[in-house]
Amino acid sequence: MPDKNRKKFIIxxxxxxxxxxxxxxxxxxxxxxxxxQRVLDQALIMTMGALGLSIIYGxxxxxxxxxxxxxxxxxxxxxxxxxxxxxxxxxxxFIVSLLIGAAVAGLLALLIGLPILRLxxxxxxxxxxxxxxxxxxxMDNSNKLISxxxxxxxxxxxxxxxxxxxxxxxxxxxxxxxxNFVYSSYGRACTAVREDExxxxxxxxxxxxxxxxxxxxxxxxxxxxxxxxxxxxxxxxPSSFDFLKSFDFLLVVVxxxxxxxxxxxxxxxAWVFLLEVxxxxxxxxxxxxxxxxxxxxxxxxxxxxxxxxxxxxxxxxLVPKPFDTLVGRKDxxxxxxxx
Amino acid sequence: MENLADQIINGLQLGLMYALIALGYTMVYGVVKLxxxxxxxxxxxxxxxxxxxxxxxxxxxPLAVLTAMVVCSALGVIIERIAYRPLRYAPKIAALISxxxxxxxxxxxxxxxxxxxxxxxxxxxxxxxxHWNVLGLNITNIQVIVFVTVxxxxxxxxxxxxxxxxxxxxxxxxxxHNAARLMGVNVDNxxxxxxxxxxxFAAAGGxxxxxxxPQIHPFMGIMPGLKAFTAAVLGGIGIIPxxxxxAIIMGQVETLTSAFLSSQLRDAxxxxxxxxxLLVRPTGILGRNEPDKV
Numbered sequence: 001m002p003d004k005n006r007k008k009f010i011i012x013x014x015x016x017x018x019x020x021x022x023x024x025x026x027x028x029x030x031x032x033x034x035x036x037q038r039v040l041d042q043a044l045i046m047t048m049g050a051l052g053l054s055i056i057y058g059x060x061x062x063x064x065x066x067x068x069x070x071x072x073x074x075x076x077x078x079x080x081x082x083x084x085x086x087x088x089x090x091x092x093x094f095i096v097s098l099l100i101g102a103a104v105a106g107l108l109a110l111l112i113g114l115p116i117l118r119l120x121x122x123x124x125x126x127x128x129x130x131x132x133x134x135x136x137x138x139m140d141n142s143n144k145l146i147s148x149x150x151x152x153x154x155x156x157x158x159x160x161x162x163x164x165x166x167x168x169x170x171x172x173x174x175x176x177x178x179x180n181f182v183y184s185s186y187g188r189a190c191t192a193v194r195e196d197e198x199x200x201x202x203x204x205x206x207x208x209x210x211x212x213x214x215x216x217x218x219x220x221x222x223x224x225x226x227x228x229x230x231x232x233x234x235x236x237x238p239s240s241f242d243f244l245k246s247f248d249f250l251l252v253v254v255x256x257x258x259x260x261x262x263x264x265x266x267x268x269x270a271w272v273f274l275l276e277v278x279x280x281x282x283x284x285x286x287x288x289x290x291x292x293x294x295x296x297x298x299x300x301x302x303x304x305x306x307x308x309x310x311x312x313x314x315x316x317x318l319v320p321k322p323f324d325t326l327v328g329r330k331d332x333x334x335x336x337x338x339x
Numbered sequence: 340m341e342n343l344a345d346q347i348i349n350g351l352q353l354g355l356m357y358a359l360i361a362l363g364y365t366m367v368y369g370v371v372k373l374x375x376x377x378x379x380x381x382x383x384x385x386x387x388x389x390x391x392x393x394x395x396x397x398x399x400x401p402l403a404v405l406t407a408m409v410v411c412s413a414l415g416v417i418i419e420r421i422a423y424r425p426l427r428y429a430p431k432i433a434a435l436i437s438x439x440x441x442x443x444x445x446x447x448x449x450x451x452x453x454x455x456x457x458x459x460x461x462x463x464x465x466x467x468x469x470h471w472n473v474l475g476l477n478i479t480n481i482q483v484i485v486f487v488t489v490x491x492x493x494x495x496x497x498x499x500x501x502x503x504x505x506x507x508x509x510x511x512x513x514x515x516h517n518a519a520r521l522m523g524v525n526v527d528n529x530x531x532x533x534x535x536x537x538x539x540f541a542a543a544g545g546x547x548x549x550x551x552x553p554q555i556h557p558f559m560g561i562m563p564g565l566k567a568f569t570a571a572v573l574g575g576i577g578i579i580p581x582x583x584x585x586a587i588i589m590g591q592v593e594t595l596t597s598a599f600l601s602s603q604l605r606d607a608x609x610x611x612x613x614x615x616x617l618l619v620r621p622t623g624i625l626g627r628n629e630p631d632k633v
Binding site: 063115116118119120121122123125126127129130131133134137138140141243247250251254255258288289290291292294295296298299302303306307 | 422426429432433436443446572611614618621
C-alpha cells in the first residue's frame with residue numbers, strides 16, 4: 001500500500017470513529033433523545049436503500065420507480081424469518097435474516113430484471129412502477145398465504161435488534177462496498193452503459209449482463225436496508241413501501257447528484273432530518289404547512305441545482321488512487337448526469 | 340351474459356374518464372418529453388372546482404365544467420411557467436423531480452383548512468341518477484353524460500390538433516424544438532398552450548369523476564393519475580389515439596377484474612398486463628419502435 005493511501009486510510013478511520021464517538025457522547029448526555037435517535041437511525045436506513053438506487057440509476061442509468069418494493073420485500077422476508085425463529089435474539093440470526101432480506105430482494109430483482117431491463121428510460125420506469133404496485137398488492141394480501149405476514153393490517157413481532165451501532169457499522173461497510181464496486185471494472189462498465197449503451201456494447205461490454213447485475217445488486221442493498229428497518233421499527237405496513245416511498249429514494253439520488261456516493265449519503269440524511277426539523281420548527285399551529293414547505297423546498301432545490309447538489313463530485317476518500325485525478329473535472333470519469 | 344355487458348359499459352365509463360386524463364399526459368409528453376406527475380392533481384383541483392361550482396356557487400353542471408376547465412388551464416400554464424420552464428434544457432430527470440414537487444405541493448396545499456380541507460367530501464349530485472333498461476342493458480343517465488361529453492371533447496381535440504394553426508404548431512414542436520423555432524413557431528407559447536389544453540381536459544375528467552364516483556378529497560388524483568398515465572404508456576406515450584386506446588383497455592381490465600375475479604387484485608392485474616404488453620411492444624401498442632442511432 002503506497003504511503004499516501006495508508007495515510008488517507010488512517011485519517012478516514014479516525015474521522016469515522018470520531019463521528020461515531022461524538023454521536024454516542026451526545027446520546028449519553030441526552031442532547032440526542034430517543035426521538036432524534038429514531039430519526040437518525042431512519043436516516044441511516046434511508047441512506048443504505050438510496051445507495052442501492054444510486055448504483056441502479058446514478059451509476060448505470062437504469063430508471064427505476066419501484067425501489068421501495070425491494071426495500072419492502074427485504075423488510076418482510078427478514079422480519080418473517082426473525083419472527084419465526086424468535087426463540088433467541090442472537091446476533092447470528094440477525095445477520096442471517098439480513099442476508100435473507102437481501103437475497104429475496106436480489107432474486108426477485110433478477111427474475112423481473114432479466115425481462116424488463118431491455119426497456120428504455122421512461123418505459124422502464126413505468127414497468128418498475130407497475131412491479132412496485134404488484135408487490136404492494138401482494139403485501140396487502142400476504143396473510144392469505146402466510147398468516148404471520150399480516151396482510152393489510154401490518155406485521156409486528158420482529159425482534160428489535162438493530163440499534164445505532166449496527167446501523168452505523170453496516171452503513172460504513174456498504175459505503176465501502178459501493179465505492180469499491182463503482183471503481184471496479186464492473187463499475188466502470190456500468191458508467192459506460194449509462195453514458196452510451198451502444199458505445200458500451202461496441203466496446204465489448206455485455207450490456208444486458210451489466211444492467212441486470214447492477215439492478216440485482218442495487219435491489220439487494222435495498223433488501224438489506226429493509227431488513228434493518230424490520231429490526232429497528234416494530235411495525236411493518238404495506239403502505240410504508242408503496243410507490244411514494246420509491247419516489248423518496250429517487251429524489252434523494254437525483255437531488256444528491258447522479259453518480260455521486262457522497263451526494264446520495266449527504267442528501268439521504270439531510271432529507272430525513274429536514275422532514276423532522278420542519279415538524280419541530282413549525283410547531284403545533286403551523287404543522288399543516290409541513291407538506292407544503294417540503295414540496296416547495298424540493299421544487300426550489302431542483303430548479304437551483306438541476307444537476308444535483310454533488311453532481312459527479314466525490315469526497316476524496318471515496319475515490320481510489322488511480323482515479324483521484326479524474327473525478328470532479330468536466331471531462332472526468334463521473335462528469336455528466338446521464339439523463 | 341347481461342352482467343358481462345353491463346360491466347363492459349361500466350368499464351367504458353371508467354376508461355373514457357381515464358382517457359381525458361391520459362390525453363393531458365400524452366400531449367405534454369409529446370411536446371416536452373416530460374412525465375407531468377402533477378397532472379393527476381390538476382384533475383383533483385378540477386373535481387373540487389366543479390364540486391364547488393354546482394353545490395355552492397349555484398352553477399349548472401355545464402357551467403361548472405367550463406369553470407373548472409378555465410381554472411385548471413390557468414393552473415397548468417402557471418405550473419409550467421414556474422416549475423418546468425427553468426428546467427427545460429436541464430437533464431430530463433430534473434423536471435421530473437420538479438413535477439413530483441408540484442404534485443406534492445398541490446396535494447398538501449389543497450389539504451390546508453382554508454383551501455379544500457383534508458377531509459373526504461361526499462358530492463351531492465346536482466341531479467338524480469336514473470337507470471334505464473335499453474335492450475336488456477342497464478344504463479344510467481350519468482353514463483350517457485360521460486359518453487357524450489368525452490366524445491364531444493375527443494372530436495374537439497381532433498379538430499384542434501389537425502385543423503388549426505395551434506394544433507399544427509403543437510405537432511411541429513413535438514418533432515423538434517429548434518426546427519419548430521426556425522419555422523417561425525413560438526415554442527414557449529405552444530408549450531403553454533399544450534399545458535392549458537391538457538389541464539382543461541383533466542379538469543373536465545375531474546368533474547365527471549366527482550359526479551360518477553361521488554366522493555372527493557385532496558389526494559384523490561394520485562391513483563387515477565397513475566392509471567391514466569399507465570394507459571398513455573400502454574397505448575404509446577406521445578401518441579393521442581394511443582392514449583384513448585390505452586385508457587379504454589385499462590378501464591375494461593380494471594372493471595372486469597373487480598367484477599369477476601377480485602377487487603383487491605384489480606391494480607395488480609392491470610399493471611401485470613402493462614408489463615406484458617411492454618415486453619412484447621417496448622414502446623406501447625401504437626408506439627413506433629425507433630431503431631438505435633449511433
